[in-house]
Amino acid sequence: xxxxxxxxxxxxxxxxxxxxxxxxxxxxxxxxxxxxxxxxxxxxxxxxxxxxxxxxxxxxxxxxxxxxxxxxxxxxxxxxxxxxxxxxxxxxxxxxxxxxxxxxxxxxxxxxxxxxxxxxxxxxxxxxxxxxxxxxxxxxxxxxxxxxxxxxxxxxxxxxxxxxxxxxxxxxxxxxxxxxxxxxxxxxxxxxxxxxxxxxxxxxxxxxxxxxxxxxxx
Amino acid sequence: xxxxxxxxxxxxxxxxxxxxxxxxxxxxxxxxxxxxxxxxxxxxxxxxxxxxxxxxxxxxxxxxxxxxxxxxxxxxxxxxxxxxxxxxxxxxxxxxxxxxxxxxxxxxxxxxxxxxxxxxxxxxxxxxxxxxxxxxxxx
Numbered sequence: 433x434x435x436x437x438x439x440x441x442x443x444x445x446x447x448x449x450x451x452x453x454x455x456x457x458x459x460x461x462x463x464x465x466x467x468x469x470x471x472x473x474x475x476x477x478x479x480x481x482x483x484x485x486x487x488x489x490x491x492x493x494x495x496x497x498x499x500x501x502x503x504x505x506x507x508x509x510x511x512x513x514x515x516x517x518x519x520x521x522x523x524x525x526x527x528x529x530x531x532x533x534x535x536x537x538x539x540x541x542x543x544x545x546x547x548x549x550x551x552x553x554x555x556x557x558x559x560x561x562x563x564x565x566x567x568x569x570x571x572x573x574x575x576x577x578x579x580x581x582x583x584x585x586x587x588x589x590x591x592x593x594x595x596x597x598x599x600x601x602x603x604x605x606x607x608x609x610x611x612x613x614x615x616x617x618x619x620x621x622x623x624x625x626x627x628x629x630x631x632x633x634x635x636x637x638x639x640x641x642x643x644x645x646x647x648x649x650x
Numbered sequence: 651x652x653x654x655x656x657x658x659x660x661x662x663x664x665x666x667x668x669x670x671x672x673x674x675x676x677x678x679x680x681x682x683x684x685x686x687x688x689x690x691x692x693x694x695x696x697x698x699x700x701x702x703x704x705x706x707x708x709x710x711x712x713x714x715x716x717x718x719x720x721x722x723x724x725x726x727x728x729x730x731x732x733x734x735x736x737x738x739x740x741x742x743x744x745x746x747x748x749x750x751x752x753x754x755x756x757x758x759x760x761x762x763x764x765x766x767x768x769x770x771x772x773x774x775x776x777x778x779x780x781x782x783x784x785x786x787x788x789x
Contacts, residue, residue, distance in 0.1 A: 552713025553683040581667050581676065586684040589757065593677045595670065598769050603677045603761045613757030617765050624758040 556588030
């Protein structure tokens with residue numbers, strides 16, 4: 433079993449919540465390939481590591497002896513049980529489970545809202561291309577932001593809504609055109625805008641997430 | 651129907667997520683239809699029971715009525731509608747029913763209008779959701 437390096441590899445203890453198990457981890461299975469891709473994405477977003485350090489950490493986690501099922505998949509609870517770095521795995525699994533649930537909710541929108549006129553008032557169907565972009569957008573949400581409400585609009589958009597308080601509201605919509613429309617309220621400041629989806633959140637949106645986080649903590 | 655300046659309007663919540671437990675109205679409650687109309691009812695002189703009855707009538711007109719329940723509603727006055735740069739358009743079908751119109755075309759501007767309504771609306775969440783059934787539509 434490989435021991436993971438800690439501080440020297442950029443793993444910071446501050447802000448990392450030790451893992452508790454409020455999730456149905458047994459439901460979640462990862463192929464080795466998916467695990468690798470996902471871990472790389474997670475480290476890139478949430479850890480101040482260089483690529484070299486990141487791949488080192490990912491390899492180290494993958495090399496631990498994690499039991500797998502006959503299909504070669506690893507269940508998430510086994511990952512928790514066998515990974516030597518509690519701080520890392522707690523955050524990794526927390527984030528992974530949250531992302532999986534969000535992605536599942538987005539996928540489920542297609543079943544209910546993937547047909548024209550789903551509200552009896554001429555609503556536009558949610559398109560698979562909108563779902564695809566919505567999942568990419570959701571993957572870029574910062575780890576420490578509350579999970580949003582996910583829904584479809586009659587205009588064929590997929591919405592992510594955060595209502596922290598009457599002074600902290602953010603709504604982001606993925607439009608059928610592939611654009612991202614957003615509006616928010618942060619205390620007395622109102623913001624809104626539309627931008628093309630380039631594969632990552634703009635610095636404006638990241639800044640709004642910071643404000644949302646700050647107001648969540650007050 | 652005469653539009654009264656003191657008019658109080660309700661937007662009914664037929665989905666659990668539209669009103670939080672606090673209760674507070676959430677932005678999804680104020681999503682206009684694809685034809686840019688938001689269905690509301692004038693509930694100015696109604697008590698809670700009357701408002702629920704009104705909600706059932708509105709729910710019964712929906713295509714998916716049989717699978718719906720009424721979870722609560724959000725109330726607001728005409729001033730809030732005006733402040734969001736929106737207008738009321740009465741159609742009285744069913745009686746007391748109106749649409750909020752004047753939604754802006756841009757998706758971000760529309761969301762901004764929704765937020766104005768969300769912040770100012772006063773929400774009520776029913777202890778138990780009331781199933782919408784076609785046969786209850788007589789009232």
